Amino acid sequence: MTYIVFFALLLLITLLASYLIVENNRKKAIEAKKKLFNARVSQVNTRLKLKLNELLDAKLIRPKYLPRIQAIVSNFLWCKLTRMKPKPVRKYCRFTY
Numbered sequence: 001m002t003y004i005v006f007f008a009l010l011l012l013i014t015l016l017a018s019y020l021i022v023e024n025n026r027k028k029a030i031e032a033k034k035k036l037f038n039a040r041v042s043q044v045n046t047r048l049k050l051k052l053n054e055l056l057d058a059k060l061i062r063p064k065y066l067p068r069i070q071a072i073v074s075n076f077l078w079c080k081l082t083r084m085k086p087k088p089v090r091k092y093c094r095f096t097y
Helices: 002-057 063-082
Strands: none
Touching (some): 002 063
């Protein structure tokens, strides 16, 4: 009888350890996804700024329209990267009113 109790406790400890390892790995995977997403967003924003500055230097767009274009495009890219539907916005910003 003692062997059965000891074996049951050993099995429970093993199951608990396995569960903790799986949960820890799941949290690490979520954090890695977040880091990848943030890296991609920063890369896209950097490329966007470079392209808009090139267009501004080539005088294809006027300087007064640059912030408006940046707001529209960054909102669109944010929705694309998060795979969400665009929100109805006013004044070219990401926040709904």
